[in-house]
Amino acid sequence: MIAWSVCSLPLTVLFYWLSKRINRRRPGLLFSPAVLTPAAVIGVLAVSGLPYEVYIENASILHEMLGVVTVAFAVPLYRNWPILAANWQIIILSLAAGSLVSIIAGVSTTMLVGLGETAAISVIPRSVTMPIAVSLSQAIGGVPSLTAVFCMLTSYAGVFMAPMIIKRCALNRPESIGLMYGMGAHVLGMVKAFERGDLAGSSSTLAVIAGALISVVWVFLLLPAIQMWLA
């Protein structure tokens, strides 16, 4: 038992390194390190009988690093600041609308299909980039792991649906396509937006960061009302 818990961190890093190598050879959704690594760790937990609480305690440094990643978002924000300063009304208005829709649609559909309150709270930060979403989920009393799964699914769903939405809604401007990708599909969307040029890419980067900040504002404004409604 003791031996397994000591191995938590090195094993996680090893699995991550291996799944990155596998992914390089076999690109695709199912072979992404975001799927393979946790699957391998879950496998080890199941075989060794190591409880999740012990694992997370020993691998907590990785979790702590999420905070450092969040801080690092200041770098792309600083780099793209001129674009934000020049178009701030458009960017803030469209992101404010998007994040508000995300919160309301998330909470109401979760309750509608009967997934329960905890899921409804955990779904709130879904359209925010994962490192920020996880700490936001913690702050509002959600289940961070559930939020992480919601975030991952959102990212994939967004990238999957984006081409259809661009066509149906006749989005032509790289700025609006970028904002849509960043708000809807965060980091994966950013990658796709950069494939459409630098302006779309920068807009999506801003959408990820500014969208996260705006969502935080919405969450704290709306949380009392949501809690009242759920209770």
Place this chain on the structure above:
Amino acid sequence: MKKWLQAIPQMLLLLLFSWLGKTVAAVFHLHVPGSLIGMMLLFVALQAGWVRLTWVEAGAALLFGEMILFFVPTIVGIVQVPWLLGTKGLLVLLVVLSGTALVMVSTGVIAERLHRMREGKRRDCVERV
């Protein structure tokens, strides 16, 4: 190897800001995650010129490149939510797909309309001149 030698001290600087943000959040009893405050502090420091972009750039790039590693413990936490694998999991998919579509349509359409409106206004000004 050189990439790491350059990135590690930079990551320590980022770590310092993350710690600063957490301290600020704790001292002022803020409910906002401390890491977000750390991000705003670093952004202000960059804008003010107290921290140069070259001091943090490589560290940030390395962190973003290996971001998935840091999510692993959180994602492994789904073992605590076993219902996700049952029929309820399909409902989650429904929630995510419908919500994401709504978010993307509203963001994209509003941004597109506002851009068009601004360009229209600009044209008006030119015509008036």
